[in-house]
Structures are given as structure tokens and as C-alpha cells.
Amino acid sequence: MNRLVTKLAVLFVACGSIAILMSMFVSVADVVGTMLGRPVPGALEFTESTMVLVVFGGITFAQIRHAHIRVELFYFRVGPKMKSVMDLITSLAGIVFFSLIVWQGGVEALYSFEIREATSGSIRFPLWPARWLLVIGSGLMIVQLLLDTWRDLTHFGNPRPTAFG
Template identity: 35%
Template sequence: MIANLNRYAATLAGIALLLMAIVGALDVVGATTGRPLVGTHEITETLMVIAIFMALASAQQRNAHIRVELFTRQLSPSLQVALSVFALVCSLACFALIAYFGWSSTLRSISTGEFRQGQLGFPVWPARMALALGSTLMVLQCLREIFVGLTTRSRAEQP
């Protein structure tokens, strides 16, 4: 189930990247003809948050985040798993805080009708919701991997 949610979120991130490219291209074409696209900055800002946060859990699931293994390669497999679980717990704590405050901020933004000032009055809540949802997916992915890591470690320690 988490894998499917991550895939849908990553698809949404890809769509956001595609839309950013289209909006940027339209703005450049418009600027050369004297009519730049109104609200390009605000739209791109929101799409950037969607692209980044909606892809986090999928990258974690595929083990695609940057990792320095210079020293950990030399450790025993059980110690490597233990360090990996520790790193996941740290990630879980950070993303749980981001998710908590992200959801709080999203609900506040929706209830107050918060808009970003700029060329185009743009609601703030979609970007905040993407941050909160992506962080929540990352928390779920970390929990899943911690569980897998702990069960793997306990199996490795059995005689």
C-alpha cells in the first residue's frame, strides 16, 4: 500500500516538474513577445514544493538518496543494519516534525484563506499540503524500513 502511495506521489511530482517546464517555456516565449506569463514565480514556487516533497518517499523506497558508504562498507552486516535503522529513526523524527507542523500550517492556511501576494493572488495551502503529505509519506516509509531493518537484524543475530 505504501509503495502504491509513493508511486502516485512520485507521478504527481513528475507532473509538477513537467508543468514547471511548460510554465517556464511559456513565460520565456511571452517575454520575447512583450507579454510574459502572469504569476510565473508563484506557480513555479508551488510546483517546486510539490515536485520535491512528493518524490521524497519514493526516493527513500528505491534507496536513491545520497549515501556515503566509505566507512560503513567495512562494518559487519549486522552493524550496517543497526546504523541504517539509527539513520532511519533520525529521518523519522525530522520528517514527523515537518509533517506535524506542515499539517498544522496547512489547516491554518485553509481556514484563514491565506493567499500569497504577487502578480497573481495565489493560495498558499497547496504547497503546504504537498509538504505535509510528502513528509507524512516519508514518515510511513521510514517506519516500514525500520520494521524491515529490525526484523532483518534480529534474524541475522539468531544462531
């Protein structure tokens, strides 16, 4: 399961990287076009939609690498068992948080798909794909957090390594 989640996370990060690159080119073209009196239609809407993929596509990969920002003021001053407890609490809180996002995001994504919700700009971009990306990215994060919780329970007293120390 770890390998599957990692492969999916890498795929999401790759797609997010491509999306941010495309967004950058569209934004530059829009700035240059605006200076020449011909802005790129739909540049803002495109950039807004790709940001969901960039953010929610990368959260699982960051979790796999243990690279999320956290307050380490206390973490590095306690013993291994307390670190394991802190890791467990963090994972469980993350599961609750992202479960709420999946639940409410799924409700919104379904409704958005049913009504064919789209932006109101010069080019109408559908909004439901971005809403589903939020749900899928959050769901993948939940799976990774469950794997981390299992690891924390089975290796209690041997806390996870961190990205920065």
C-alpha cells in the same frame, strides 16, 4: 502495507512529474513571452507551488528504492550487523525529522487554510494546498521509514540493499 505505500509513492512521483513538466512549459512560455513583451502572469508563483509536490512527492519513492544520498565512506567498510545498526539509526533519525515537519507543517497548513493565504503576485495562488502536500508527503515518508525500521529489526544482520552498491 508495503504495496499501499509503494502505490501512493508512485502516484506522488507521477503527479510530481506532471507538475515539473507543466512548470517547465510555463517557464518556457514566460521566457519567450518576456522576450516578446508579454510575460506569463503568475509563472513564478505556479512554479514555486509545484516544487513542493516535486520534492515532497518524490522523497518516499527515493526511500523505497534506497536512492537517497548518504555518506558511504564507512558504510561499505563495516560488517552486516554494523550496517544494520547504521540503517536503524538513520531510519529513526528520519522518523524524528519528518515527524517534526509533519507537526509544524500541519500547524502552518491549518493556519494557512483558515486565513486563505495566497501569493501576492499578479495572480493570487492559494498557498495552503502546497503546505498540505508537504505534510502528506512527509507523512508518507514516515510510514515508509517505519516499514524500513521494522524490516531492519526483523532482518538484523542482513542490511538493506542500496541503489548504488
